Amino acid sequence: MTRPKNSLLVELPLLVWLVVVWGALWGDFGLGNLLVGLVLALLVTWVLYLPSVQLSGRFDVVQFVLFAATFVWQVAKASVEVMLIAILVGPRARNAVVGVRLRTRSDLLLTATGHTMTLIPGSLVVEVDRAAGTLYFHALNVRDAEEAEEFRRSALRVEAAWIRIMGTREELAALQAERRGDGAAACGDSAAIGSPVTASQQIVGGRRDDVPADPPADPPADPPAATTEEDRS
Numbered sequence: 001m002t003r004p005k006n007s008l009l010v011e012l013p014l015l016v017w018l019v020v021v022w023g024a025l026w027g028d029f030g031l032g033n034l035l036v037g038l039v040l041a042l043l044v045t046w047v048l049y050l051p052s053v054q055l056s057g058r059f060d061v062v063q064f065v066l067f068a069a070t071f072v073w074q075v076a077k078a079s080v081e082v083m084l085i086a087i088l089v090g091p092r093a094r095n096a097v098v099g100v101r102l103r104t105r106s107d108l109l110l111t112a113t114g115h116t117m118t119l120i121p122g123s124l125v126v127e128v129d130r131a132a133g134t135l136y137f138h139a140l141n142v143r144d145a146e147e148a149e150e151f152r153r154s155a156l157r158v159e160a161a162w163i164r165i166m167g168t169r170e171e172l173a174a175l176q177a178e179r180r181g182d183g184a185a186a187c188g189d190s191a192a193i194g195s196p197v198t199a200s201q202q203i204v205g206g207r208r209d210d211v212p213a214d215p216p217a218d219p220p221a222d223p224p225a226a227t228t229e230e231d232r233s
Helices: 008-026 031-047 061-092 107-119 145-166 169-180
Strands: 096-101 123-129 134-139
Touching (some): 096 145, 107 123, 107 145
Antiparallel strands (some): 123 134
């Protein structure tokens, strides 16, 4: 069974990037070293062939600029919140593993959403269920099902931002239809995102050490409910 090959023009950005990385690794951008890097890049792309990433054919520059601006702000804001949690709560912080089932099945959007959430302090991708389109995050200072649901909504807002930036027209139309409906994860029309740190605001006004004795009667069933870690202090 033959595998479809991309044209040299399609592979050109990847080849250039691999050559630049080769030169950076050796600290030598001389012509001879770059030619060696080019030969190795060609061997990598021909021998270790991977299917090409399917693109949507659209990229909204305005939404991307808005996303980038709010992303930088959220990284700075979440960094301060994580610092406050470390100082005021310390080892008493209760974390959770939260499963988030995304709307999209695109590998590109799945990866973009996971990386964005990981780059904002307070969460980390620990597992990916590609078949189900579900990301599992280790979330900081999430102590009950309500806070886990808020974290889940923040991840869906990040996914919605990427759909507005470079999702397919079908995904964009579905997102707009969701917003017109009464879905719990409906978002606005902008690609602005929010911090995934959900419980940190509560530590500013006072240190809360208590943990609810009884969980909510009806925890979210889909995606899987958050699993709270035991206090190891």
